[in-house]
Amino acid sequence: MSGWLACAALVAVAVWVLRRVLAGYPASSLGTLAPREAAFVAAASEAMFPPGGEIPESGIEAGIPQYIDGYLAAVPPRQRLLMRSLFFLMEHVTLFFGAPGRGGRRRFSALSQTQRQAALEGWRTSPSNARRTVFMALRSLLTMGYFGCPAVLQRLELSPMDIPTPVIEADLLYPPVGRARDGVLHTELAPDPAPVLGADAPVHPDFRTAPR
């Protein structure tokens, strides 16, 4: 009898652990990121890029989750798996190595903003090269997403410039990807070179509107 009770207790604990690890995430409108991943990316974005400061846009306002959702869809399966593993690790590692403060042993996305930042700071400044490398992988994704926002680029005066593109001989040879050679976009040369730009060059039209 006691054996059955022990088994039942173990099963109950396992269910509780699994639910704590895997369940309870809100539904996500994103196409590629699973709800757990979307919750983690949103939480990490706000920790890395909170509202306010010298660039007002927060990570969420800059659209980092949407950016990473699209990026994840674009990378090959092996890299996608690695990224998903990264999100899983970072979301759950705080269950075992808790963030500072009360209630620090929760999933990353369930932590307070201060605790999230402290947890990430621990990875960033860790004496372990491996942990710092993991952090850099995450920061790379989030930062690229942040800079994917036209409004952020505009504030930093780093928007791509509007450059006239001459038509050179090679442009009469190659069609856009997916089209046959009868789909080459140009039939005549327009070789006039673009003018030398300057610091005040006009912004590319796709990056003039903000936010995106």
Next chain:
Amino acid sequence: MSVSWEGEGEVRVFAEYQRDFSEEADVAVVGSGPAGAVVAYELAAAGKKVVLLEEGPPVVPEEFVLDGSLSMTRLMREAGLRTTSGTIMPTMQAICLGGGSLVNSAMCVRPMDFVFDDWCTNYELEATSLADLTPHFDAVAEFLGIAPTPEEVWGPRNELFARGCEALGYSSEPVERNVRGCVGSGECFTGCRARAKRSMDVSYVPAAIRAGARVLTSVQVQRIRTEGRRAVGLEGQVVEPFTGKPGHRVRVDARQVVLAAGCMATPVLLQKSGNLANGSGQVGENLQFHPGVAVMGIFSEPTHPRFGATQGYQSLQFLRDGFKMEVLWAPPGVTAVRLPGMGLDFKRHIASMTHAAVWDAIVSGKHSKGRVRARWRGLDPSLSYRFDSRDVPILQHAALELCKVFLAAGAHTLVPGLHGVAEELHGEEDLEVFRGEMKAGQFPLASTHAFCTTRMHGDPRRGVVDPLGRCHDVDGLWIVDTGIFPRSSAVNPMFTAMALSHRAAGAVAAA
């Protein structure tokens, strides 16, 4: 103005492959990057029937993606997320017509004579001194119009570097590049929308087509065919652009096969072809990189970093000490990744980019080595690499000198981005840290220059190819990419690979 493309030469693209097919040629060239494009053109111009095979598609400027990471998912193998194991280090290889030349900063730097003297002496190479190779460097330079970066597109990032070097009495000069009509957009790494960069897809490849070469894009070469000890052709498969989904089978019969797939892909192709050309045991060995260290400096005045040649200025002052300093600019998101801080502090550092410049040093890394191995499935390489502690002092020295140049140029704050070093440095007294003992793990390394995995050596027992790129063990098989370097070129490797390829073309034509 219209242009007609006449003659046998043509380019074929993915949408045109309707069935399995075969080709015949005098010479089949694998890879359309700098080395492959040069040899393809030279051989076609010499009257040879040339087939040039490229796994990636041609990419037209209307398809250039200005976002750095999204661009890499399309133009780089493994979406630009390739890393070494051992010492974990990001590295990249392009997958598009023109190879790395479409997405590099067009730096064409001739190594100094001591590099080739080392190669000749220690690797038993005949006729491979700088003087021997100068006619080949000159021929490539003339074809591409290689010239120093013009002053009107230096922009503050490059000008400040020049000012700092001058103040310290260090040699420096505008970088020679394969660019005509640069507008200073700083977009070299995502494709030149101004069509100023003379990447291979707009220079040597069209010239090869004009000379009669047939260019098959979106074809992945999977095996080198041999009969006895002679290469007789290739086998491969059409692959869908960007997804790599396999399609029709392709077979090429050729009297000569030239491999220019890059130093990370060529060894895999040889290994997948039955460990071909590996009597020396050196295929895939000796992998070397130019690990880089970058420092950001913040100035009082705006630097307008988006304007100016991507890498327009350099200093060869410390080349013999093992490193080269240069200006660097990359998509802003990439540049910002290594900035310190978290939350609002991180944002504060990002905001300082309007007044910042980033300069880097590439280190010869001659003690550090790795290897390339084929994976069980596919043609992506497994890369292992170990950064040797003997190269750490060179990294330290490089970081120190970069900081000194920044201070001499007037920077008030330095952001070295190194673990265990203060996140901001403000003066000469703060640089003492670089004079003490440091460890490799403190440096977040990255490198896009790779070489030596099919090294040339005069002794067939110790190298894969001879000085002309001819495989010691297999007749009719040549290698011309950076894998044949016996050791680091000390400078950016593209120009050297093109010069060696230009020389090899003459030998292939005569074979």
